Amino acid sequence: MKPVPRVLFMVLCLTAVAALPAADPMPMPQPMPAEDDGAIPRMVNMEEFEALVTNSPFTRSLGISDSLILTGVAHFEKDVYATLLDTKTFESHVVSRTPNYQGWQLVGVGGHSDEIQTWSAKIQVPGGEVISVRYQKPPPRPPRSKSGGSSGGGSGGSAPQLTSTQLSEAKTAAVNYKEGFSSDGYPKAPPPEMVAKLSRLSTSQRETINQQMLGLRNKGLGLDERRKIYEGLVDRSLQQR
Structure with missing residues (x-):
């Protein structure tokens, strides 16, 4: 038997390959549905942070300084006094370098002496925390109760x-x-x-x-x-x- 010429052999191979049925394309792997098991972080919902945006803890004072305002600063030779007002209870406080009966101590004052709106005071409270109190015009005092001619001090050591x-x-x-x-x-x-x-x-x-x-x-x-x-x-x- 005579050998098949090389060219004819290649033509026969190509013809055989062309006659084979086309293979289906391999399907792409589909992502598995995520299960909320706590292991995979969820997408951030900005609505959950709306309260922080509108009331940021970095732009507001905390604790007792929320209701305190500075109403005056007086210098007497080497002594400095600052008067504070609690706008919730309308109780006045006087602080100086000597701690008052509440343990509040004046550690510094700031602002221009002729511009009252710039005045500020730094107060150290028990525990070592230092709060900053700025000058504000005192709000109007609420009307007095008509039930009695005088009122004593409330509990907690507030002055009468x-x-x-x-x-x-x-x-x-x-x-x-x-x-x-x-x-x-x-x-x-x-x-x-x-x-x-x-x-x-x-x-x-x-x-x-x-x-x-x-x-x-x-x-x-x-x-x-x-x-x-x-x-x-x-x-x-x-x-x-």
């Missing part, structure tokens, strides 16, 4: 509010400012230089200062401390005229 007798004293002392009153820190009538300063204030300004001083006396501040704070409140009121 002014009684009707003390409010009357603050108003009377604002008119008769030359005579002084029980809470200005002077053992007798104020000195002539203080009388001259008081004469430049309005009666309503003197009455407001007197109410603050009566509140500080209710907190137990001593005579010398009250005198320094009283002089500072008068000087600051003159600067704001």
Whole structure:
């Protein structure tokens, strides 16, 4: 038998291959359905973080500083006093470099002396935490309850509010400012230089200062401390005229 020529052999092979049925394409592997077994992280839903975006813990103060505002800063030689107001309870606090009865201590003040809106104070509270309190205009005090002529202090060591007798004293002392009153820190009538300063204030300004001083006396501040704070409140009121 004669050998098949090489060219003819290749043609026969190609013809045989062409005659074979076409193979189906291999299907692509389909992803297995994910099971919520906690092992595979789920897609982030931004709606779940809406509360953090609107009330970020990095842009708001925490704890007691939420309701505290700075209402004044007074300098007396080497001493500095800051007055704070709790806008929830309307309780006033005085802090200095010496811890007060709550253990609050003034560790620094900031801002321009002639721009009250820039004032700030750093207060160290028990435990070592330092909070920053900025100046704000005090909100209007809620109306007094008509059930009783005076109200005692609440629980937790808060100072008593002014009684009707003390409010009357603050108003009377604002008119008769030359005579002084029980809470200005002077053992007798104020000195002539203080009388001259008081004469430049309005009666309503003197009455407001007197109410603050009566509140500080209710907190137990001593005579010398009250005198320094009283002089500072008068000087600051003159600067704001």
